[in-house]
Amino acid sequence: MDQWLNPYYLQIVMFMLINAMLGISIYFTLATGQLSLGNAGFMSVGAYTSALLSLKAGLPLYLSIPAGGVAACVLAAVIGIPATRLQGIYLAIATLGFGEVVRVIILNMKVTNGALGLSGIPALSVQIGKQLNSLGLGSGLGGITVQQLSNLSVIGLLALVVIFLVFFALRLRHSRLGRAFAAIKDDEHAAEVTGVDTVRYKLLAFFMSAFVAGIAGALAAHITFYIGPKDFSYHRAVEILLFAVLGGGNVIWGPLLGAGILTLLPELLRTVADYREMIYGGILVIMMIFRPQGLISEETLRLWRSKLFPAAKTEQEAVARRSAG
Amino acid sequence: MLLQQVVNGLTLGSTYAIIALGYTLIFGVLNIVNMAHGEIFMIGAFVGLMLVTKLQTGIFTALAGAMLTGAVLGYLLERIALRPLRRREVSHLAPLISTIGVSIFLESLALKIFGPQAQSFPPVFSGQLFELGTLKISIIQIVILAVSFGLMIALRFWLAKTKMGKSIRATAENLETAGLLGVNTSQVIIVTVMLASGLGSVAGVLVGLAFNAVEPTMGITMGFKGLAVLILGGLGNITGAMVGGLLLGIAEVFSVAYGESSYREAVAFGLIIILLFIRPQGLFGSGSAQGGR
Amino acid sequence: MMLALKQVGKNFGGLAALAGISFEVHGGEILGIIGPNGAGKTTLFNLITGVMSPSQGDIVFREKSIVGTRPHQITQLGIARTFQNIRLFGNLSALENVMVGMHCRTQAGLWQGLWRTGKQRQEEADIREKALAMLALTGIADVSQALAGSLPYGKQRRLEIARALAADPEIILLDEPAAGMNESETDDLKQLVARIRDLGKAVVLIEHDIQLMMTLCDRIVVLNFGQKIAEGDPASIQANPAVIEAYLGKEEG
Numbered sequence: 001m002d003q004w005l006n007p008y009y010l011q012i013v014m015f016m017l018i019n020a021m022l023g024i025s026i027y028f029t030l031a032t033g034q035l036s037l038g039n040a041g042f043m044s045v046g047a048y049t050s051a052l053l054s055l056k057a058g059l060p061l062y063l064s065i066p067a068g069g070v071a072a073c074v075l076a077a078v079i080g081i082p083a084t085r086l087q088g089i090y091l092a093i094a095t096l097g098f099g100e101v102v103r104v105i106i107l108n109m110k111v112t113n114g115a116l117g118l119s120g121i122p123a124l125s126v127q128i129g130k131q132l133n134s135l136g137l138g139s140g141l142g143g144i145t146v147q148q149l150s151n152l153s154v155i156g157l158l159a160l161v162v163i164f165l166v167f168f169a170l171r172l173r174h175s176r177l178g179r180a181f182a183a184i185k186d187d188e189h190a191a192e193v194t195g196v197d198t199v200r201y202k203l204l205a206f207f208m209s210a211f212v213a214g215i216a217g218a219l220a221a222h223i224t225f226y227i228g229p230k231d232f233s234y235h236r237a238v239e240i241l242l243f244a245v246l247g248g249g250n251v252i253w254g255p256l257l258g259a260g261i262l263t264l265l266p267e268l269l270r271t272v273a274d275y276r277e278m279i280y281g282g283i284l285v286i287m288m289i290f291r292p293q294g295l296i297s298e299e300t301l302r303l304w305r306s307k308l309f310p311a312a313k314t315e316q317e318a319v320a321r322r323s324a325g
Numbered sequence: 326m327l328l329q330q331v332v333n334g335l336t337l338g339s340t341y342a343i344i345a346l347g348y349t350l351i352f353g354v355l356n357i358v359n360m361a362h363g364e365i366f367m368i369g370a371f372v373g374l375m376l377v378t379k380l381q382t383g384i385f386t387a388l389a390g391a392m393l394t395g396a397v398l399g400y401l402l403e404r405i406a407l408r409p410l411r412r413r414e415v416s417h418l419a420p421l422i423s424t425i426g427v428s429i430f431l432e433s434l435a436l437k438i439f440g441p442q443a444q445s446f447p448p449v450f451s452g453q454l455f456e457l458g459t460l461k462i463s464i465i466q467i468v469i470l471a472v473s474f475g476l477m478i479a480l481r482f483w484l485a486k487t488k489m490g491k492s493i494r495a496t497a498e499n500l501e502t503a504g505l506l507g508v509n510t511s512q513v514i515i516v517t518v519m520l521a522s523g524l525g526s527v528a529g530v531l532v533g534l535a536f537n538a539v540e541p542t543m544g545i546t547m548g549f550k551g552l553a554v555l556i557l558g559g560l561g562n563i564t565g566a567m568v569g570g571l572l573l574g575i576a577e578v579f580s581v582a583y584g585e586s587s588y589r590e591a592v593a594f595g596l597i598i599i600l601l602f603i604r605p606q607g608l609f610g611s612g613s614a615q616g617g618r
Numbered sequence: 619m620m621l622a623l624k625q626v627g628k629n630f631g632g633l634a635a636l637a638g639i640s641f642e643v644h645g646g647e648i649l650g651i652i653g654p655n656g657a658g659k660t661t662l663f664n665l666i667t668g669v670m671s672p673s674q675g676d677i678v679f680r681e682k683s684i685v686g687t688r689p690h691q692i693t694q695l696g697i698a699r700t701f702q703n704i705r706l707f708g709n710l711s712a713l714e715n716v717m718v719g720m721h722c723r724t725q726a727g728l729w730q731g732l733w734r735t736g737k738q739r740q741e742e743a744d745i746r747e748k749a750l751a752m753l754a755l756t757g758i759a760d761v762s763q764a765l766a767g768s769l770p771y772g773k774q775r776r777l778e779i780a781r782a783l784a785a786d787p788e789i790i791l792l793d794e795p796a797a798g799m800n801e802s803e804t805d806d807l808k809q810l811v812a813r814i815r816d817l818g819k820a821v822v823l824i825e826h827d828i829q830l831m832m833t834l835c836d837r838i839v840v841l842n843f844g845q846k847i848a849e850g851d852p853a854s855i856q857a858n859p860a861v862i863e864a865y866l867g868k869e870e871g
Contacts, residue, residue, distance in 0.1 A: 035418045079598065089358050089560070092421060093552050097594035100549055104591040168732055175731030175738070176717075176724055176745070179710070183718040186707035193667055193701075195693035195722030195785050204728070234545050238429055245422055277433035284426025288419045289409040298709070 005144065010151045014223050016263040017158035021216035023243035023255025024165045028209040030249040031169075031178075032202050033185035038079065038095030039213045039240045041102040042072040044232035046214025047221040048112055051121045054222070056111075061127050065218040072214025073207050075102075080206040099237055107229045117228025124157075124222040125150045158219065162256075165212065169252040181205060213240075235277065242280055245287050248294025257296055328460055330582050331575060336466045338574020339473035340535060343528040344547060345554035345566035346480065347521035353497035353561035354517045356417070360424040361402055362525050363548015364431035367541060369395045369526020370533040371439055377446060384468065388530050395526025399519040402427060407518070408511075428544070435541040443540040446533065469531045476524065477567055484563070493517055497561065546590065553593035557600060620645050620820060621666070621697070621789055626675035628661055628844075635661045636844045639675070643789060648811060648821045650835035652828065654864060657841040659824045660702055663791050667699050668692040679789075694722040698787035700778040702794045702824075708767025712758065712777050715766050716749035719784030749784060756780040756810060772803045779810065789820045796827055808834055828865075832856065840864065 022039060029036040046068030053064040079098045106112045129150035132138070141149055172178040183191040184198050192198045221227045242262060248254025262280075266273040287294065344366060351359045369391040376387040406423040455462045484490035495503040496513045504510045532547060533539040554573050558565025573593055580592045621643040628636040636658040643649055651659050664670045666677060668689040676683050684692055698719075707715050724745060730738035753759040756776040761769055766777055775795055782790050792811070796804045804827070811834060815821055825831050831838060832852040840848040840855060842864040848855055855861055 035421070082598070089417075089421060090556065092418070093358065093556060094597065097549065097553065097597050101591045101594045101598070104588060108587045171732050171734070172728075176721065176726045176741070177728055177731055179714055179718050180721055182710055182714070183707045183721075186709050187705050189669075190701070190705035190707065191718070192689045193669065193693060193699060194719055194781060195690050195698070196718065197688075197690045235429065238425055241422065241425070275433070277429050278437075281426040281428070281430025281433070285406050285423045285430075288406075288423035288426070292410075292416065292419050 005148045005152070007147075007151065010148070010155065011223075012263065012267055013155050014151075014158060016260055017155065017162050018216050018220045018223070019243060019259035019263050020162045020256050021158075021165065021212055021219070022240045023247065023259040024162070024169065024252065025209045025212035025216065026240050026244045027169065027249060027252055027255045028205050028212065030244055031172075031181045031185060032205040033188065034202060034205065035092045035241075036095045036206065036209060037092050037237045037241065038098045039209065040232045040234075040237035041095070041099030042076065042210040042213035043217030043220070043236070043240075044099075044102055044106060044227075044229070045072045045075050046217030047227050047232070048106060048118070048217075049214070050218035051118050051221040051227060052111060054122045055118065055120070061122060061124060061222055065215065065222065068218030068221075069211045069214040072210045072217070076207050076210030080203050080210075096234070096237065099232070099234070103229050103232060106232075112229075115229060117226060117230075118221075119226045121221050121225045121227065123225050124219070125154050127222075128153045128157075154223065161215070161219075166252055166256070173252075177201070177204075238280065238284075242284060245294060246283055248296040248300075250293060250297055251301060253301070254294045254296045258294070326459055330578050332460065332462060332466070334575030334578035335571060336469050336574070337535065337578060338571035339470055339477075340528050340531045340570075341550055341554050341573050342567045342570025343473050343476060343524055343531070344551035345558065345570045346477070346563065347525040347528070348551050348555040349558065349561055349563055349566040350493075350517050350521040350524075352555065353563070354493060354500075354514060355407070355420070356561075357407065357420040357424070358552070358555070358560075359402070359518075359521070360421060360548070361406070361427035361431060362424075362521070362551060363544035363546075364428045364435070365395055365398050365402070365522045365544075366525040366529040366532075366547055366551075367435060367539075367544030368398060368431060369529030370539045370543065371435060371529075372526065373530030374444060374446060374533060374539045378444075384530075384534075388472065388527055391526040391530045392523040395529075396519040396523040398431075398526075399522025400515065402522065403515050403518040407514075428548070432541055432544055435544075439541060441541060443538040445537045445539070465534050469535055472527065472531060476527065480524075481563070489513070489516060550593045553597050556597050619643070620680060622678045623662075623666075624676045624678065626662075626665060626672045626677060628658070628665060628670065629673045634844050636665070636672075636841075637674075639841075639844075639846050641839050641846065641849055643820050643822055645788065645820055646815060646818050647836045648815050648823060648834060650831040650838040651822065651824050651841065652826075652831055652838060653841035656843075658844040659841055660793060662841070663699055663793055663822075663824070666692075666791065667697060690722065693785050693787070696786075696788040697791065698782035698785045698789075699791035700775075700782050700793055700795060702797070704771075704774045704778055706766040706774055706777060706781070708765065710766055711763050712753065712766050712769065712773075712780075713746070713749055713762040715777055716752050716780050716784045717745050719752075719781035720745050720748060720786075723784075723786055749780075752780040752784050753777075755783070755813070757806065772799055775799070775807075776810070779814075783814065783819075787819065789822060790814060791822045791824075793824050794826065795823070796825055796830060804830060 022043065025039050025042070026036070049071040050061075050064040050068035053059040053067055054061055059067070079095065107115055112118065125147070129146055132146055132150055132153070137149060138146055144152070172181070180191065180196045180201050183194065183196055184201060188198055239262070243255045243258035245258070246261060247256065247258025266276055272279055344362070347362050348359060351357055351362070372394045373387040373391040376382045376390045377384065382390070402424070406427050407420055410419050410423060453464055455464070484494055492503070492508045492513050493516070495506065495508055496510050500510055503513070532543070550573065554566055554569040557573065558569030573596065576596060577589055577592050581589050619642045623639055623641055626636060626639045627634060639662065651662065653659055661670070665672050668684065668687050668691070672685060677685055679695060679697065684695065687695070707718060710718070724741055726738045726741050750759060750762060753762050756779055758773050758776050758780065761773060766774065769777060779792065779795065796807050799807060808830065811821055811823065823831070823835065835852060837849065837851055838855045839846060840858070840861050847860045847864060848858045850858070
């Protein structure tokens with residue numbers, strides 16, 4: 001048991017879940033056909049907001065972390081209102097530029113401690129450990145130390161967030177708003193003329209994406225205890241994009257798979273870790289040439305569904321179940 | 326003093342203009358933002374540096390070598406990351422993503438080969454200063470101004486007068502029509518990408534000289550500035566890229582001289598974000614409404 | 619009178635694509651718009667649906683000017699359209715396409731969609747039922763689950779009409795709905811247009827097939843070089859010398 005619960009493994013699982021959230025955040029903008037490269041920027045806003053609120057103002061984490069998400073959302077409003085009028089390439093560049101502006105500001109502000117970054121950020125696991133202690137679990141539970149127990153609790157918490165987000169995304173897809181999103185993605189102009197307020201929904205998707213990225217950033221700050229401007233550079237933006245590109249940006253499972261693979265691979269394979277950026281670059285090009293829809297697409301899902309439920313009778317029933325369940 | 330700042334700004338701005346020209350040429354013809362342009366620029370800077378330090382060549386040989394390398398990289402970029410995507414119906418974001426891939430590939434390749442630290446040109450090149458009253462101009466500045474304005478004028482002339490230049494402009498106007506009119510569009514595309522990349526590499530050497538520092542991460546910072554100029558001037562607009570580049574250079578120099586120098590890197594995108602509020606089509610772009618057909 | 623165009627004009631970079639266009643659309647009529655290629659017919663639709671703003675003049679729908687109103691708001695007010703080159707949501711099923719058409723007539727938001735509140739489920743069921751009814755009306759109920767992009771051409775045209783009808787418009791603008799259809803498909807379309815009129819909706823129709831227009835339309839407006847050269851019932855249009863000249867006198871206008 002101890003072998004499996006060592007802090008290193010537990011940390012990898014935590015990063016995987018954080019990356020899954022980031023993957024979901026880019027999925028939300030992709031769901032309306034927008035490519036936003038500002039998620040690293042939103043993540044940094046969430047991370048710094050929550051870290052500073054807890055570090056300097058002594059705010060408890062259950063307040064500071066949501067505050068990080070809200071702060072990212074507020075910034076998304078500033079950038080989003082002009083940006084969602086923009087299409088395709090303009091938006092990608094504007095959001096990329098936004099991330100860069102945020103990074104430079106963080107680099108230069110006193111309160112963010114510039115290039116050195118913030119350290120000693122209150123740890124989520126310590127906070128949970130204290131709670132466990134007060135519950136009388138100070139000596140652990142059934143051979144699991146309290147430290148392991150609190151790490152497991154953190155993982156449980158992160159997993160809950162991810163599960164909720166997936167649930168949210170699935171429900172969204174088969175609701176009135178989700179159909180509007182999908183319509184905008186397919187043909188924005190036709191969606192507008194069909195009666196969909198495209199600007200409003202693009203903005204909504206942009207906000208949701210920023211909020212999730214902000215929350216993910218805030219959680220990450222309280223898991224690593226240290227954040228610096230380098231953590232949120234262009235490379236982070238590209239990495240987040242890669243989750244969706246590799247896994248597939250059309251279905252919620254795609255970015256999850258992408259985040260999983262890309263978190264594990266560098267840990268499992270030394271060569272991957274050494275040539276990480278080169279491999280990432282190669283993957284982006286290769287995916288665009290051979291499988292632009294990513295590993296998992298809607299077609300893949302349909303195929304699996306028919307294999308897993310061969311008795312799935314007519315397609316009509318399968319679709320009816322998909323939209324009902 | 327004001328005039329000094331303007332000259333410094335123009336020097337810097339002329340290199341930005343050359344970088345932005347590369348972006349805008351490719352965008353004009355292919356409707357693609359080549360995110361790898363910054364890295365081709367950076368490789369150009371290293372090639373120039375290597376020629377000067379390892380082979381003791383003169384500065385103009387270094388510029389020519391960089392241009393050649395850039396053109397070769399442009400050829401490879403087009404064959405590997407752009408052409409395969411043109412063959413089939415893919416999202417218009419696909420080339421953006423594949424060139425992002427090339428950009429981080431080249432950056433980390435440069436990191437592996439050259440190491441992360443900044444390298445500088447030998448002191449011979451730091452050059453002497455000419456003083457005109459209170460105005461000081463270094464020989465490097467003169468080289469930069471001469472080369473970049475020379476390239477801009479040559480490019481304008483080439484696009485306006487030569488057969489290939491005209492084909493490029495026709496293709497930029499409308500790829501399909503140009504094809505129907507007998508323009509070999511796939512040749513035009515490859516020439517455009519090679520030309521843009523060659524220009525980018527030259528700009529790399531010039532910027533390396535201007536800052537006297539060449540490092541793998543310069544591709545990202547400078548690439549971002551080129552993108553800023555691209556938006557500032559309007560996508561695909563050649564005059565816009567030239568004027569936008571000069572404006573950005575001057576704005577940056579002034580923000581350092583009269584404001585907070587550490588925010589210099591944010592000036593470019595600060596400008597864009599403001600501009601996007603006011604004129605989303607760029608300073609020189611023309612608005613286009615999307616019709617029903 | 620439901621819709622009135624008053625001296626409407628549109629310039630593109632100095633060139634007048636439309637100038638001084640005035641006509642009215644009445645409830646429950648089929649109004650045809652004909653004219654040679656480049657006469658400005660689609661531009662007219664773009665102006666009415668808010669895709670473009672007129673350079674001059676005013677467009678009035680139910681006593682209120684709709685100039686400057688965004689396209690989705692105009693759809694909500696009661697004017698829906700189809701496109702000359704079909705623009706469906708290709709990755710959505712036919713049924714979902716029609717369901718999107720009902721977007722502006724329904725309410726459920728993020729929260730209700732997430733928790734599937736009773737109200738939301740009721741609304742979804744309604745949407746589904748009405749969307750299926752639209753598919754039945756346009757005669758494509760059998761393909762409700764197929765992806766719109768995979769449908770044959772004729773069915774895509776019908777699906778676009780179903781999607782536009784789903785917004786429950788008072789006026790529906792059809793931009794060359796018979797383009798590329800064979801004779802029997804065109805006959806079916808004719809019946810469909812008549813059925814839509816019988817629902818009490820006004821239909822404004824752009825079509826090149828003069829024969830079809832003459833038999834189907836109650837009134838016809840003729841455009842040439844961005845100007846209205848005639849308006850009236852089919853018989854008077856056929857006899858109008860200006861129309862004859864526009865179509866026969868000069869090659870392709």
